[in-house]
Amino acid sequence: ELFVLTYGALVAQLCKDYEKDEDVNTYLDRMGYGIGVRLIDDFLARSAVKKCRSYSETADVIAQVAFKMYLGVTPSVSCSSAAGNEFSLILDKNPLVDFVEELPAERASLCYCNLLCGVIRGALEMVHLAAEVTFLQDRLKGDAVTEIGITFLRKAED
Numbered sequence: 001e002l003f004v005l006t007y008g009a010l011v012a013q014l015c016k017d018y019e020k021d022e023d024v025n026t027y028l029d030r031m032g033y034g035i036g037v038r039l040i041d042d043f044l045a046r047s048a049v050k051k052c053r054s055y056s057e058t059a060d061v062i063a064q065v066a067f068k069m070y071l072g073v074t075p076s077v078s079c080s081s082a083a084g085n086e087f088s089l090i091l092d093k094n095p096l097v098d099f100v101e102e103l104p105a106e107r108a109s110l111c112y113c114n115l116l117c118g119v120i121r122g123a124l125e126m127v128h129l130a131a132e133v134t135f136l137q138d139r140l141k142g143d144a145v146t147e148i149g150i151t152f153l154r155k156a157e158d
Contacts, residue, residue: 004098011112021109028111032118040123043069055152058129059087062120062150071095080149088136091146103140111135116148130154 014024047065052058056079063075067089075089096113103110111117117133124131130153137143 001098004095007096007115008099011110015107015110021107021111025109025111025114028114029118029121032115032120033122034118035115036119036122036124037126039070039119040126043123055085055087058124058152059089059150063089066123067091075148081151085152087150089148089150091148094139094146097140097146100140108141111138112140113138113146120148120150124150124152 011024011028014027018024018027043066047069049061049065052061056077059077059079063077068074073091073093073095075091078088078090080086080088094113096116100112103112114135117135121131121133124133132149132151132153134149135147136149137145137147139146
């Protein structure tokens with residue numbers, strides 16, 4: 001709860017500091033990226049997961065282990081490409097928005113939880129997986145679920 005409350009205060013302050021939602025979204029992504037780069041060491045030490053052999057296995061570990069470990073929720077995973085490199089994490093419950101009713105009308109393009117995209121992208125980069133991570137659906141914007149899209153771009157060289 002403390003993280004959720006302080007996260008809300010952080011986003012509110014960023015909205016005061018930046019006029020454009022895109023600037024807030026970028027800042028949250030960069031902040032999340034920095035967290036993900038550092039969090040991966042803790043994740044690997046505490047989870048004892050083995051090396052993933054496929055993108056689908058990686059997406060499952062993110063959903064079933066990482067989200068459960070750090071946010072207490074387990075999103076469902078769906079593959080959305082024939083190539084097997086695009087996945088969606090679908091959250092029925094997003095703990096980061098527990099105390100948020102809705103976004104103000106003037107902040108319609110704000111991606112409130114964009115920090116999560118940065119965390120996932122940063123952590124994946126540290127294990128040599130380049131990925132694009134974006135919000136596809138958001139309950140705060142009236143969608144039925146919160147959906148995070150992960151597109152694995154290429155396996156980075158060691």
